Amino acid sequence: MERQTIARYYRTNRKALATAASGLLYAGGWSIGHVTGLDTVSAVTLILAAAIGGYDIATTAYHEVTNRTLGIKTLVTLAAIGAIVIGEYWEAAAVVFLFSLGSYLEGRTMRKTRNALQELLDMTPDTATVRRDGTQQEVPARDVDEDEVVIVKPGGKIPVDGTVVDGESAVNQAPVTGESAPVHKADGDEVYAGTVNQEGALEIRTTGSGSDTTLERIIRRVEAAQEAQSPTESLIDRFAKYYTPAVIVLAIGAYALTQNAILSLTLLVIGCPGALVIGPPVSIVSAIGNAARSGVLMKGGEHLERAGKIDLVAFDKTGTLTKGETTVADVEGFGVADDEILSLAATAEKKSEHHLADAIVDAARERPTARADGGATVAKAGGLDAGLQTVPDPDDFDVVAGKGVVAHADGNEVVVGNRALLDDRGVDIPERVADYVREREGRGETAVHVVRDGSVVGVIAMHDALRESAPGVVAALQDAGIRTVMLTGDNERTAAAVAGEVGIDEYRAELLPADKQTVIEEYQADGHVVAMIGDGINDAPSLATADVGIAMGAAGTDTAIETADMALMADDLERIPYAVTLSKATRWNVIENVGLAVLTVTVLLAGVLTSYVTLAAGMLVHEASVLAVILNGMRLLRH
Amino acid sequence: MAVRVLRRSVMTETTQFRVMDFDCPTCASTVERALSNVDGVHDVEVHYTTGRVEIAYDDSLVDPGTFARAIENQGYTPQAA
Numbered sequence: 001m002e003r004q005t006i007a008r009y010y011r012t013n014r015k016a017l018a019t020a021a022s023g024l025l026y027a028g029g030w031s032i033g034h035v036t037g038l039d040t041v042s043a044v045t046l047i048l049a050a051a052i053g054g055y056d057i058a059t060t061a062y063h064e065v066t067n068r069t070l071g072i073k074t075l076v077t078l079a080a081i082g083a084i085v086i087g088e089y090w091e092a093a094a095v096v097f098l099f100s101l102g103s104y105l106e107g108r109t110m111r112k113t114r115n116a117l118q119e120l121l122d123m124t125p126d127t128a129t130v131r132r133d134g135t136q137q138e139v140p141a142r143d144v145d146e147d148e149v150v151i152v153k154p155g156g157k158i159p160v161d162g163t164v165v166d167g168e169s170a171v172n173q174a175p176v177t178g179e180s181a182p183v184h185k186a187d188g189d190e191v192y193a194g195t196v197n198q199e200g201a202l203e204i205r206t207t208g209s210g211s212d213t214t215l216e217r218i219i220r221r222v223e224a225a226q227e228a229q230s231p232t233e234s235l236i237d238r239f240a241k242y243y244t245p246a247v248i249v250l251a252i253g254a255y256a257l258t259q260n261a262i263l264s265l266t267l268l269v270i271g272c273p274g275a276l277v278i279g280p281p282v283s284i285v286s287a288i289g290n291a292a293r294s295g296v297l298m299k300g301g302e303h304l305e306r307a308g309k310i311d312l313v314a315f316d317k318t319g320t321l322t323k324g325e326t327t328v329a330d331v332e333g334f335g336v337a338d339d340e341i342l343s344l345a346a347t348a349e350k351k352s353e354h355h356l357a358d359a360i361v362d363a364a365r366e367r368p369t370a371r372a373d374g375g376a377t378v379a380k381a382g383g384l385d386a387g388l389q390t391v392p393d394p395d396d397f398d399v400v401a402g403k404g405v406v407a408h409a410d411g412n413e414v415v416v417g418n419r420a421l422l423d424d425r426g427v428d429i430p431e432r433v434a435d436y437v438r439e440r441e442g443r444g445e446t447a448v449h450v451v452r453d454g455s456v457v458g459v460i461a462m463h464d465a466l467r468e469s470a471p472g473v474v475a476a477l478q479d480a481g482i483r484t485v486m487l488t489g490d491n492e493r494t495a496a497a498v499a500g501e502v503g504i505d506e507y508r509a510e511l512l513p514a515d516k517q518t519v520i521e522e523y524q525a526d527g528h529v530v531a532m533i534g535d536g537i538n539d540a541p542s543l544a545t546a547d548v549g550i551a552m553g554a555a556g557t558d559t560a561i562e563t564a565d566m567a568l569m570a571d572d573l574e575r576i577p578y579a580v581t582l583s584k585a586t587r588w589n590v591i592e593n594v595g596l597a598v599l600t601v602t603v604l605l606a607g608v609l610t611s612y613v614t615l616a617a618g619m620l621v622h623e624a625s626v627l628a629v630i631l632n633g634m635r636l637l638r639h
Numbered sequence: 640m641a642v643r644v645l646r647r648s649v650m651t652e653t654t655q656f657r658v659m660d661f662d663c664p665t666c667a668s669t670v671e672r673a674l675s676n677v678d679g680v681h682d683v684e685v686h687y688t689t690g691r692v693e694i695a696y697d698d699s700l701v702d703p704g705t706f707a708r709a710i711e712n713q714g715y716t717p718q719a720a
Contacts, residue, residue, distance in 0.1 A: 069668045069672055072663060107662035114688075274663070
């Protein structure tokens with residue numbers, strides 16, 4: 001084991017040592033030649049420089065040849081040998097030293113890019129404290145079974161995914177969600193492996209350990225995303241298939257015409273599309289790695305490149321611009337007691353899964369104990385939860401998508417819904433009801449009518465508070481030159497009020513779920529590249545239709561991650577401008593890298609063909625361009 | 640459904656390595672070629688950008704230690720992933 005470690009250490013550092021030795025010998029040989037004029041000593045020193053620096057390159061070249069892959073190391077080896085054969089020792093040493101320095105630096109910088117994700121994996125502790133056979137034991141974190149209880153001390157890292165069963169604490173979830181502020185966790189809350197327990201001791205019932213944790217799943221997805229080719233990458237790969245043979249033909253042609261071997265070898269070496277092939281992947285891998293550390297999962301280079309062209313961002317209103325916590329703001333009975341309205345509506349909505357229905361049922365459960373004369377449908381106190389009212393079941397009920405429900409209870413037909421539903425059913429809306437509804441909608445609230453046996457008996461106004469961050473996020477996108485649109489099923493007046501509050505450019509109201517898709521298609525037909533932001537579950541079809549679907553609060557919900565092109569792990573709107581500007585920066589970065597690579601090769605080829613550029617100078621510029629695109633791409637790690 | 644062909648069952652296992660010191664894209668392709676020439680290997684993917692090496696192989700013919708040595712022979716350092 002020990003010997004293996006030393007052997008590995010030597011192997012890793014040998015490249016650096018050989019490069020340094022080659023550089024010193026090269027400098028020495030050059031000085032001896034210029035200062036003393038001892039040509040033989042100088043030649044031997046330079047050949048030594050080429051041999052030491054070139055050993056590794058030649059070995060890889062040998063592997064390239066035996067495995068039938070044609071790479072730059074084979075070409076460099078040929079060029080160096082060719083230069084020595086015709087007595088150009090200085091050129092040989094220079095080319096080998098410059099190339100070996102270049103690839104040493106390339107290896108180092110790429111290692112940094114590759115490590116960006118490894119740091120995330122290292123966040124998970126190797127061991128966990130579990131309660132087994134009545135005692136606390138320290139076991140490898142991977143061996144913790146499902147449903148086993150893990151104890152995490154204050155300041156400790158959480159080793160598994162699970163549910164808090166005892167204790168209360170603030171947990172820093174940055175490794176998973178990218179949120180810097182700690183999140184309060186108590187009984188029943190989910191926690192993720194790799195996050196940090198900051199305050200109190202927690203007991204956690206395990207739901208996943210080892211490779212079956214949210215963090216590991218995210219990292220596997222991120223790696224798959226980094227490895228997926230973007231359109232630019234596959235374009236370049238296709239181009240390289242023709243380009244590389246073309247350079248070889250050019251080199252052979254040049255030799256046939258000029259009989260100048262060095263010219264041909266120079267063409268081969270500097271014609272290598274190194275920077276072109278490396279540039280775009282490095283940009284994309286860096287951007288995806290950066291995003292992952294900030295809690296944004298990018299599904300791949302293709303999605304990222306498309307996201308770089310976004311010029312319109314559509315937000316789903318509920319749960320995206322708003323908190324998605326709808327509560328009843330006001331109940332108004334028209335000739336009927338307010339309590340009874342709530343109770344009627346709650347019974348009708350009880351079996352519905354709509355968020356407005358949930359709010360009505362919750363409000364009915366939590367209202368003060370009903371009066372004795374409250375009528376037949378008023379709930380009686382004392383259900384499963386002491387202190388809460390029970391809501392009776394309806395006899396039957398039907399959902400009218402995007403409009404409301406129609407139910408029967410206690411021999412009455414009860415309709416709860418919006419204006420469209422009442423119009424469909426031919427229910428008259430009295431003026432004073434309409435006035436009340438207008439007044440509530442003007443405040444950005446959603447009002448539903450409660451109809452008993454064909455006449456309106458009341459209205460329930462509901463409120464869903466705006467996220468504090470929403471106006472700032474919309475403004476940031478507008479500053480970046482992006483048009484912002486809000487899509488909602490709400491009526492015109494409510495939508496206008498919310499849109500005004502957020503400062504969004506446009507809104508589209510009274511949309512049925514399927515209409516949202518149509519609206520997105522309309523914008524696309526107008527030439528916009530559209531991003532759609534939603535929770536990824538209810539609005540999965542719109543997310544799929546948009547050029548870039550962005551799901552929010554996706555940690556733990558695989559469905560959302562599947563549908564979306566980008567997933568924000570945290571339920572944090574403020575990541576949106578970051579994700580959009582990162583995508584734009586990536587797109588430009590790829591363009592810069594491709595531009596620089598093409599420019600370099602063009603100038604070098606022209607220079608070589610007109611004899612302005614020698615082998616060594618060509619190699620210097622070639623290696624410099626490779627490093628330049630890598631360093632440029634790595635800037636995205638710090639966006 | 641009706642006919643079931645019996646044949647020697649082939650156990651396909653997969654293993655992963657991480658190579659942090661790839662210093663050119665062709666180097667990754669070369670390692671990929673070298674690994675795919677090892678007996679018992681069904682499928683190899685080597686990713687230059689992430690350094691991830693994934694090998695699907697028949698575990699009755701070859702073991703991961705052979706892969707590690709093959710990668711080392713090409714001049715790179717395999718790490719457990």
